[in-house]
Amino acid sequence: MVAIWVVGIAIGIPLALIIPWFPTKGSLQASNIHTLYDVLLIASVPIFVLVETVVLYSVWNFRMRPGEEEKDGAPIHGNTRLEVAWTVLPTILIVGLCTYAYTVLHGNEKTHPGAMVVNVTERQFGFEFSYPRTGGKQIVSPVLYLPNRRPVVFKLRSLDVIHSFFVPQFSEKLDAVPGITTTLRVTPTRVGTYPAECTELCGAGHGLMRASVQVVPDARFQSWMSTQKLDGAPPVGNPPTQSSQPGIPGATGNNHSTAGPSE
Amino acid sequence: MAVTSPSRVSTAAAVSPRGPSRGAKLRAPGWYRAALFDVIGFAFAFGLTCLIRALMHQHPVVDGRAILPVALIAVPLFFLVGLGVADYWFYWASGRPTRPEDHSQHGAHTWRDYFRVNTDHKVIGTQYVVHSFFFLLVGGLLAMLIRAQLAKPGMQFLTPEQYNGVFSVHASILIFLFVIPVFAGLANFVLPLMIGAPDMAFPRLNALSFWLLPIGGIMMMMSFLAPGGAFAAGWTNYAPLSTTMPPGQLFFALAVQFAGASSIATALNFLVTIITMRAPGMSFFRLPLLVWANFATSLLVVIATPFIAASQFFVLLDTTLHFHFFDAFVGAGRNGNVIMYQHIFWFYSHPAVYIMILPGFGIISEVLAVKARKPIFGYRMMAFSLLAIVVLGFTVWAHHMFVSGMAPWIRIPMMITTAIIAIPTGIKVFSWIATLWRGVLHLDTPMLFALGFLTTFTLGGISGIMLAMIPFDIHVSQTYFIVAHIHYVLYGGSLFTIFAGVYYWFPKMTGRMFDDRLGKWHFWLTFISFNLTFGPMHIIGIQGMPRRVAEYAHQFAAWNLFISLMSFVLGASTLIFLYNIVVSWRGGPRASANPWRALTLEWQVSSPPPIFNFDTVPTVVGGPYEYGVPGAVHGIFKPPAEAKRGAARPVAAGSGPPRRGADGEGDHP
Numbered sequence: 068m069v070a071i072w073v074v075g076i077a078i079g080i081p082l083a084l085i086i087p088w089f090p091t092k093g094s095l096q097a098s099n100i101h102t103l104y105d106v107l108l109i110a111s112v113p114i115f116v117l118v119e120t121v122v123l124y125s126v127w128n129f130r131m132r133p134g135e136e137e138k139d140g141a142p143i144h145g146n147t148r149l150e151v152a153w154t155v156l157p158t159i160l161i162v163g164l165c166t167y168a169y170t171v172l173h174g175n176e177k178t179h180p181g182a183m184v185v186n187v188t189e190r191q192f193g194f195e196f197s198y199p200r201t202g203g204k205q206i207v208s209p210v211l212y213l214p215n216r217r218p219v220v221f222k223l224r225s226l227d228v229i230h231s232f233f234v235p236q237f238s239e240k241l242d243a244v245p246g247i248t249t250t251l252r253v254t255p256t257r258v259g260t261y262p263a264e265c266t267e268l269c270g271a272g273h274g275l276m277r278a279s280v281q282v283v284p285d286a287r288f289q290s291w292m293s294t295q296k297l298d299g300a301p302p303v304g305n306p307p308t309q310s311s312q313p314g315i316p317g318a319t320g321n322n323h324s325t326a327g328p329s330e
Numbered sequence: 331m332a333v334t335s336p337s338r339v340s341t342a343a344a345v346s347p348r349g350p351s352r353g354a355k356l357r358a359p360g361w362y363r364a365a366l367f368d369v370i371g372f373a374f375a376f377g378l379t380c381l382i383r384a385l386m387h388q389h390p391v392v393d394g395r396a397i398l399p400v401a402l403i404a405v406p407l408f409f410l411v412g413l414g415v416a417d418y419w420f421y422w423a424s425g426r427p428t429r430p431e432d433h434s435q436h437g438a439h440t441w442r443d444y445f446r447v448n449t450d451h452k453v454i455g456t457q458y459v460v461h462s463f464f465f466l467l468v469g470g471l472l473a474m475l476i477r478a479q480l481a482k483p484g485m486q487f488l489t490p491e492q493y494n495g496v497f498s499v500h501a502s503i504l505i506f507l508f509v510i511p512v513f514a515g516l517a518n519f520v521l522p523l524m525i526g527a528p529d530m531a532f533p534r535l536n537a538l539s540f541w542l543l544p545i546g547g548i549m550m551m552m553s554f555l556a557p558g559g560a561f562a563a564g565w566t567n568y569a570p571l572s573t574t575m576p577p578g579q580l581f582f583a584l585a586v587q588f589a590g591a592s593s594i595a596t597a598l599n600f601l602v603t604i605i606t607m608r609a610p611g612m613s614f615f616r617l618p619l620l621v622w623a624n625f626a627t628s629l630l631v632v633i634a635t636p637f638i639a640a641s642q643f644f645v646l647l648d649t650t651l652h653f654h655f656f657d658a659f660v661g662a663g664r665n666g667n668v669i670m671y672q673h674i675f676w677f678y679s680h681p682a683v684y685i686m687i688l689p690g691f692g693i694i695s696e697v698l699a700v701k702a703r704k705p706i707f708g709y710r711m712m713a714f715s716l717l718a719i720v721v722l723g724f725t726v727w728a729h730h731m732f733v734s735g736m737a738p739w740i741r742i743p744m745m746i747t748t749a750i751i752a753i754p755t756g757i758k759v760f761s762w763i764a765t766l767w768r769g770v771l772h773l774d775t776p777m778l779f780a781l782g783f784l785t786t787f788t789l790g791g792i793s794g795i796m797l798a799m800i801p802f803d804i805h806v807s808q809t810y811f812i813v814a815h816i817h818y819v820l821y822g823g824s825l826f827t828i829f830a831g832v833y834y835w836f837p838k839m840t841g842r843m844f845d846d847r848l849g850k851w852h853f854w855l856t857f858i859s860f861n862l863t864f865g866p867m868h869i870i871g872i873q874g875m876p877r878r879v880a881e882y883a884h885q886f887a888a889w890n891l892f893i894s895l896m897s898f899v900l901g902a903s904t905l906i907f908l909y910n911i912v913v914s915w916r917g918g919p920r921a922s923a924n925p926w927r928a929l930t931l932e933w934q935v936s937s938p939p940p941i942f943n944f945d946t947v948p949t950v951v952g953g954p955y956e957y958g959v960p961g962a963v964h965g966i967f968k969p970p971a972e973a974k975r976g977a978a979r980p981v982a983a984g985s986g987p988p989r990r991g992a993d994g995e996g997d998h999p
Contacts, residue, residue, distance in 0.1 A: 086869075088869065088873075089805075089872055089873070090874055096801075097805075099801065100801045100804075100805055103801055103802055104796070107795070107799065107802065111792045111795070111796070114788070114792065115788055115789065115792060118759060118763055118784060118785070118788045119785060119788075121764075121767070122781055122784055122785065125763070125766035125769070125771060126766075126771060126773065129766065129767070129768060129769050129771050130770075130771045130773055131770050131771055131773070137927075138703065138770050139704070140702055140703040140704035140957060141704065141769070141958055142704070142959040143704065143705065143764075143767070143768065144705050144707070145707055146708075149764070150761075153756065153760045154753060154757060157752060157753055158753055161750065161752060161753065164749065164799060165746055165749050165798075168745065168798075168802075169745075169800075171799075172741075172801050176738075227574075228570050228571040228574065229568055229570070229571065231808060233874070238804070238805040239804060239805075240733050240804050240807060240808075241735060242733055242734050242735045243735075244658070244669060244734070245658035246659060246667065246668055247658075247668075247735065262874070262883065264874065264876050266807070266809065266876040267808060268494070268568070268878040269571060270494075270571060271489070271491045271562075273494070273879060273880075274490060274880045274881035274882065275490075277883075
């Protein structure tokens with residue numbers, strides 16, 4: 068039976084690792100989280116295979132045969148060594164996983180002195196992004212433009228109910244809570260266009276509450292910024308864009324009305 | 331108020347040849363009087379509200395939105411009194427001499443006895459189980475609506491408001507009106523029998539516990555008729571969304587109070603029964619694990635449930651009387667009050683998930699021991715692990731709030747405690763599979779569901795450990811990965827144990843055998859379609875599909891269609907179960923007292939049991955799972971003094987009729 072278990076692991080772990088679980092890796096944080104998940108898979112497969120192996124082996128080997136209707140099983144009440152093992156070994160595993168997860172968290176949330184601040188204001192049912200500039204002014208945009216490889220500090224606010232801000236490619240998410248400002252740190256690492264989603268139920272328009280995140284090379288980002296009017300005037304000229312990814316309605320970041328059928 | 335004693339009513343009925351007069355029907359406990367009291371209750375709510383509004387110069391004096399919450403509280407209470415849950419208490423409180431042997435509300439002889447206030451735990455247990463399965467169908471139907479809507483991207487037949495209402499009611503109904511009560515109902519029937527008691531400690535309170543439930547269920551369903559639609563902020567009902575929604579919210583906030591009261595009263599009843607009413611010789615370490623599990627669950631219920639009552643009362647006060655508990659922009663604090671809702675809510679709702687699985691653990695222990703013909707491996711650690719889960723269960727609530735914006739430092743201890751809970755849970759899973767080892771496995775329907783549970787619950791537990799790791803949780807929080815996890819532990823976990831338990835105790839409760847072939851069809855169809863429905867949700871969740879959305883991005887379309895089709899198969903598989911149960915109950919083959927050849931006490935009496943369970947009080951002389959131990963006996967029907975005397979007689983291997991024997995406890999290699 069141990070052999071079956073080992074074979075099961077030998078098949079299960081590579082299989083689990085090969086599956087493309089995550090969307091494209093788009094940030095430093097995402098890299099660390101994808102690795103953490105791989106470690107979790109490597110830890111989980113043996114446990115699941117163990118339970119399955121014992122269940123299936125027992126069903127195959129110990130099932131009642133005809134003539135055994137009155138027969139009882141072996142009167143085994145316990146085995147102290149086994150019970151200690153299956154208490155201590157999981158404890159060690161848990162301690163290891165928690166420690167590793169903590170280091171990932173700590174690394175992901177490190178502060179960077181030169182980080183760019185972006186304000187994210189959410190309300191039913193849309194996002195607004197603003198970039199503070201000198202003199203108390205800011206650039207306001209419905210689309211979140213970000214320079215590649217520069218750490219960003221998002222300041223999340225809500226004007227009505229709890230919303231959330233999630234970019235799957237960044238693997239980062241935080242709620243926007245009315246009454247307070249919450250802080251989320253991300254360093255994008257890949258040029259591309261990604262969705263930002265609201266992931267906290269906020270009312271009828273929750274399912275359509277999305278915005279577009281466009282990570283562009285730093286030079287293009289600077290030139291975009293310089294062409295923006297301050298304090299929310301409509302952007303001048305064409306903002307730099309990548310070809311939008313297919314199948315993401317709401318990529319323009321406009322609010323959708325909540326009544327009636329959509330596209 | 332004139333309360334007619336039931337015996338006087340039946341005398342009147344016997345006297346008049348045309349049955350009880352209408353006056354007598356309205357004075358006697360029952361549905362007629364309950365209907366009358368409903369009207370009185372509504373008039374009371376109407377009058378009280380208008381009077382207060384007039385005195386406080388609030389206009390308009392007659393305002394439906396003000397009357398509604400008062401009516402939602404008053405009418406059910408009047409209903410309960412009218413139905414007869416409080417007759418004896420009023421009788422006693424009015425100073426009349428007590429009647430200690432009044433069993434007039436006890437026992438069932440016709441189907442009508444199941445529709446009145448009944449103090450027999452076996453009747454109440456049956457009422458609970460049937461009532462709960464009705465709400466399983468309601469919740470399941472709502473699930474079919476959800477999956478129909480999500481089969482394709484682009485809005486279909488539900489508006490977003492309606493869709494939000496559908497999934498909110500789906501979860502609330504299944505949690506408060508199915509999973510929690512069905513376990514209470516099965517335990518209600520089985521537990522007193524298992525400990526050798528004639529009934530529960532408080533039979534009238536038990537009856538009240540049951541009748542509180544239809545109120546909660548009807549109230550939740552009625553919310554669909556409220557102006558503005560059903561409550562639609564999720565079963566989690568986060569403020570300030572919930573405090574700024576139409577009156578449908580009130581139906582949830584108040585239904586939860588009734589369901590919660592039912593749960594607490596039952597838990598108190600279980601605790602007192604288990605502590606004080608065990609048969610002679612039944613020490614705690616000779617209790618069947620189902621009793622241990624319900625003991626642990628009852629501790630969770632009495633401590634935790636008041637917190638959800640509190641959180642919903644605060645929402646109610648914010649909504650109806652314009653308090654500012656959770657108001658971010660007005661009132662005291664102005665910082666973080668919003669998040670306080672989540673702390674209060676989850677302080678109950680995390681223990682709630684253990685309330686929803688621990689009794690299932692007890693059922694699995696019973697089924698596996700009997701069907702593998704072996705003692706439960708590591709009985710003492712199984713009992714201790716239940717208690718460990720109870721204690722630890724109160725320390726993990728904020729793992730539901732890792733992305734809530736709460737103070738970041740809280741996440742770390744919550745991650746640690748959440749991970750630690752895996753240890754006692756793992757002990758249980760490993761002990762169960764060790765119980766199978768070198769057993770003689772009877773692979774009938776209850777056993778199949780128990781084995782299926784081991785698979786799906788392990789998967790749900792593994793995804794739970796993954797969720798404990800904060801960085802990963804940040805990625806998948808509020809996505810379909812969470813939906814996958816919760817359904818693996820609630821459907822593949824709780825519901826599989828419920829099916830196992832219902833099939834297992836069906837002969838005892840109804841006196842009939844179910845069709846095992848149909849049961850196996852039910853199992854396999856369910857097991858396969860369940861995994862195909864909820865397995866892929868892990869994938870689309872990690873890919874980024876949010877939950878609670880009526881609409882999703884096109885990239886998720888293929889998986890959603892597949893999941894919806896599989897979910898329809900899953901829904902259909904429940905019909906096999908229903909057919910089997912109904913047809914078997916009405917005309918299946920009669921069941922013997924002990925068709926599974928089990929040792930626990932409920933199987934030592936007839937199927938169904940006599941009205942007061944035991945004609946002779948049993949004495950417990952050994953452990954409950956001593957299969958394979960020659961001469962082992964759990965309970966005998968002789969008084970304790972005689973049980974001490976007498977030497978062991980030689981017995982054949984395997985169980986047979988109860989005989990004297992030595993205590994089978996101890997460590998055998």
